[in-house]
Amino acid sequence: xxxxxxxxxxxxxxxVSDVGYxxxxxxxxxxxPVILQGRDVLGIAQTGTGKTAGFxxxxxxxxxxxxARARMPRSLILEPTRELAAQVAENFELYGKxxxxxxALLIGGERFEEQSRKLDxxxxxxxxxxxxxxxxxxxxxxxxxxxxxxxxxxxxxMLDMGFIPDIERIVGLLPRTRQTLFFSATMPPEIRRLAxxxxxxxESIMVSRPATTxxxxxQRLLVVPTPDKREALRQxxxxxxxxxxxxxxxxxxxxxxxxxxxxxHGFTAGRLHGDMVQAVRTETLDGFKRGxxxxxxxxxxxxxxxxxxxxxCVINFDVPINAEDYVHRIGRTGxxxxxxxxxxxxxxxxxxxxxxxxxxxxxxxxxxxxxxxAAMEFAAEEGGRGRRRxxxxxxxEPRGKADADAPRRSGPPESGGRKRRHRQExxxxxxxxxxxxxxxxxxxxxxxxxxxxxxxxxxxxxAG
Ligand code: AMP
Numbered sequence: 001x002x003x004x005x006x007x008x009x010x011x012x013x014x015x016v017s018d019v020g021y022x023x024x025x026x027x028x029x030x031x032x033p034v035i036l037q038g039r040d041v042l043g044i045a046q047t048g049t050g051k052t053a054g055f056x057x058x059x060x061x062x063x064x065x066x067x068a069r070a071r072m073p074r075s076l077i078l079e080p081t082r083e084l085a086a087q088v089a090e091n092f093e094l095y096g097k098x099x100x101x102x103x104a105l106l107i108g109g110e111r112f113e114e115q116s117r118k119l120d121x122x123x124x125x126x127x128x129x130x131x132x133x134x135x136x137x138x139x140x141x142x143x144x145x146x147x148x149x150x151x152x153x154x155x156x157x158m159l160d161m162g163f164i165p166d167i168e169r170i171v172g173l174l175p176r177t178r179q180t181l182f183f184s185a186t187m188p189p190e191i192r193r194l195a196x197x198x199x200x201x202x203e204s205i206m207v208s209r210p211a212t213t214x215x216x217x218x219q220r221l222l223v224v225p226t227p228d229k230r231e232a233l234r235q236x237x238x239x240x241x242x243x244x245x246x247x248x249x250x251x252x253x254x255x256x257x258x259x260x261x262x263x264x265h266g267f268t269a270g271r272l273h274g275d276m277v278q279a280v281r282t283e284t285l286d287g288f289k290r291g292x293x294x295x296x297x298x299x300x301x302x303x304x305x306x307x308x309x310x311x312x313c314v315i316n317f318d319v320p321i322n323a324e325d326y327v328h329r330i331g332r333t334g335x336x337x338x339x340x341x342x343x344x345x346x347x348x349x350x351x352x353x354x355x356x357x358x359x360x361x362x363x364x365x366x367x368x369x370x371x372x373x374a375a376m377e378f379a380a381e382e383g384g385r386g387r388r389r390x391x392x393x394x395x396x397e398p399r400g401k402a403d404a405d406a407p408r409r410s411g412p413p414e415s416g417g418r419k420r421r422h423r424q425e426x427x428x429x430x431x432x433x434x435x436x437x438x439x440x441x442x443x444x445x446x447x448x449x450x451x452x453x454x455x456x457x458x459x460x461x462x463a464g
Pocket of ligand 1: 021022023024025028046047048049050051052053308309
């Protein structure tokens, strides 16, 4: 099948051929004709499947004739994060370069005045995060009565981030007669309910089973004592020498700790999390995409949907609390049929989180032992204490201080552990530690192990 067989406008075909795509991906093959017919779509697709072009190409075609009125966008795309929104905007620039469409990006961290000026001139495509969208609406800067096409992208992520009430409000402000394109990587019951209420006789397009991980990604699991996590990360990086890697932490604070630790140990790493100002986030991401830094330590929110064509490796410095995040994280590599590697550094207490991931992906994740590090078993998949599998062998470098920022977790791994928040652009807040302020002494974070006679307590210090 070719792009020309969709009957897309020649200007769009020229732009697609400039990008170098020779044939549509499976989701494009199925979604483009349906969207061109004006039908609603329920797309269940992982990132990396080409879904963005799957909806932008027919949208450009549908919007090519017609003009937007001031403050009345003709289409609206809702994205959970600024990075994803920016990426969709890049797609419109890329594929719409021979068309005269205007688009505006409404994301937190960008100046209101500029966004509002753009809206005043009239935009065909409005790409927004839900919070910023509602802020501008409430200020009377944007009217939604002309929106004919609505895209809700990464719906399951919107749910995780507490955006669903915002989305329901926004949809309530749109004309009833419209085309709705709804995408989600997974389809939990709450997302199914939303899809049922927003979509009218949609064509369901599922390009892979929900929550499957790409076949081309080689997944490995390391189980190490908590104080050894950073050492395990360094060893892994030395052993694998990936061309580039995203390193995921569960919390912003840990992103900072791991970022500083890596740089102190001679690695060149960048960092990306929701507390950084937008301009720095964009610059960091661009630097990573250009290969100026090969390691990027990041949080889930900041890294959501990042599209890097040749990402070699994903490392989970922390086991994600939501099993679905695992699928999203490792979906950054092995995209569009390429191969990739994904490593997860777990501790003995992570058994139930790993069990939830294995259930979700319906696969075992083979274990990997690192030279010189004590390999552990999970305490038990359902709880209990960990136990060492092997003896520690020679350390390749001096031992470090206990990991003072090891994640503290509560709640069950899947639904119950999921945080729901309302109207937050970057809900990565770290819960305050009661009575200790921000600093938790290392000794409190260390797993308690029975002391053997003569054995020195594991309190040796590590600068990183
Ligand atoms: P997405 O799932 O939209 O994030 O896209 C994943 C990657 O696939 C991006 O790097 C796209 O540039 C790339 N891509 C999209 N469509 C095609 C295509 N038809 N052929 C090859 N690569 C594509």
